[in-house]
Amino acid sequence: MPLTRIHYTNMLKRRASAVWKGGLQEGTGTMSSFSGALDNTAYSFKTRLVSEDGKAGTNPEELLAAAHAGCYAMATSATMAQAGFTPDELSVAATLTLDTDTLSVTAVDLQIKGKVPGMTAEQFEEVAENAAKMCVISRALNPSIQVTKTATLEN
Known part of the structure; x- marks a missing residue:
């Protein structure tokens, strides 16, 4: 066939x-x-x-946080591939802040931890920063929303 x-x-x-x-x-x-x-x-x-x-x-905000975490993990993996690395594991936690008075998303904090053979902490930080800019969900959010991230390499 x-x-x-x-x-x-x-x-x-x-x-x-x-x-x-x-x-x-x-x-x-x-x-x-x-x-x-x-x-x-x-x-x-x-x-x-x-x-x-x-x-x-x-709730919608939890789903948005989950989508952002998943998108950022994939964007980080793609950015690592461009730098010649393949992660064993990337773990992302996304915390979305909702102002309940205005019902506005005011921030998203991304915490990423990775196990990446051969990668230095400095390289991991650079890749994580570039991936935060590349992530589709990061780009879809209102530009006035502060999207932060913390990158921790666990080798």
Whole structure:
């Protein structure tokens, strides 16, 4: 059976959906993604502004932080490849700050740790800095949002 060539265009589209029922404070909702990674995942006012345990569902800001962490890890790996390195492991924690008075994202702090054979701490810092500028989610955020990062090489 011949291999089928996959044609990609220059414009990728990613789909997700949300359903909300009720008023803001007492209402509940679900979010789903086309890939199935989210499948009627619960969210509510309480999971957005009150609950930090995550047991009652997620919230848009948590998902944005997760997307930023994933994007930054991939961007760092790509930047390392350009410098001739392949990481054994990159671990990223993203902390998104939401001002609950204005409902504005005011900052994202990226903490990256890496195990990269042959790489110095200085090289890791430079790659991490360049990757922060290359990350699609970093670029998608409002330029007035402060995106910071900390890079730690664990060799």
